[in-house]
Amino acid sequence: MIYFSGQNSKLAMARLLCIFLPKIFSRIKRKNTPTMSKRNWQDLPPELLFLISQKLTDLCYFIRFRAVCKTWRSSVPLSDHPPQIPWLVEYNESLMLGTCLKEKLRFHCLASPKNKTGSVPIKESHRGKKYLGPGHGYLLVRDGHELYLFNPLTNNTIFVPPLPFSRRFLWPVFSCSDPMNWHLVLNQFGNWYCGIYQPDKMQWKYVESDFVCTCFWNGMLFTASISGCTQAFDATSGKKLYEIPPPNNEDPSVTLNGTYLVESCGLILRVCLVFHAGFAGTPIFHIYRLNFERGKGKSCWVEVKNMGDQILFLDSMNGFSVTAPAGFKANCIYFMSVSAWNTRDLDWYNTLWRYDIATGKVEHVPCPFERFMWFIPKLC
Secondary structure (H helix, E strand, O other), X not given: OOOOOHHHHHHHHHHHHHHHHHHHHHHHHHHHOOOOOOOOHHHOOHHHHHHHHOOOOOHHHHHHHHXXXXXXXXXXXXXXXXXXXXXXXXOOOOOOOOEEOOOEEEEEEOOOOOOOEEEEEOOHHHOOOEEEEEOEOOEEEEEOOEEEEEOOOOOOEEEEOOOOOOOOEEEEEEOOOOOOOEEEEEEEOOEEEEEEEEOOOOEEEEEEOOEEEEEEEOOEEEEEEOOOOEEEXXXXXXXXXXXXXXXXXXXXXXXXXXXXXXXXXXXXXXXXXXEOOOOOOOEEEEEEEEEOOOOOOOOEEEEEOOOOOEEEXXXXXXXXXXXXXXXXXXXXXXXXXXXXXXXXXXXXXXXXXXXXXXXXXXXXXXXXXXXXXXXXXXXX
């Protein structure tokens, strides 16, 4: 008990009231205020849920997002998953001759905050068969004389007609996210062919050309030949439509060593990789956009200095473009270089690099695999 007396006691009591009264009133207010009801996260608008889901560039996060409740799952279908940064998929044998599917397919995800490495289980019915190359969500698998597309995430299988003759080396080039719209590069005894699969006719159409890289866009097949010229073929008839000369300042030796044709946002790009002082030197990329007049004028290549929000991904033969998601560096090129070559097994070991188009800076990107290829995951 505290007692106060005299003038000083009044001052002391006033000080104590100033200290304790606010605390007393705040307690009374909290006691009389009704508690706020908990928010039900299932009541979020479907439009907002969809916008949130499109920020999940890691496919694992997208799957967990849909697993929260039925409302979230119904608001975001599997087919509407956000654009994905491609995975690096490991292969253990010669990719050109095919590598066997095993119990698990290992992958490395660059979009994950921790650059995680995981694996996808493979059904027993597909094990032991050889996959020849990647596509947009599918692998091209060969089982004897049969060819089919296989999605390792969904186990979906799409069979394609057999080739009319045997080819030792097969390499698929998928033209877009539609697995039925793609073409296949074939090689035998130094003669290059391109087999274009036509799903409406369930047959192949072959184009013969001395090409080193290809690109498929808007019903046309573009090929870059050894001479440096770019040829455009009609995908239905196989007829050659146009021939475009190489860029004026392009080194002729580049065509064989590092030329890619890439479709990016409806544009055809010619991406040329040049090594200063030989293959051991610093790599430099030159990018050209095809000014394509469809016969109305003279088609030519125009140099491009900036790719905006796009990222280019290149492997040994293919290239494709992806819009950079939030938090991911744009205007750059991820490419693979050969660190070792085995001529007997027709195989190589890769290292991964990132090239900044604006500055020309090259950075090594760590990868846990010695041999790998690009693969764009697809859930349906």
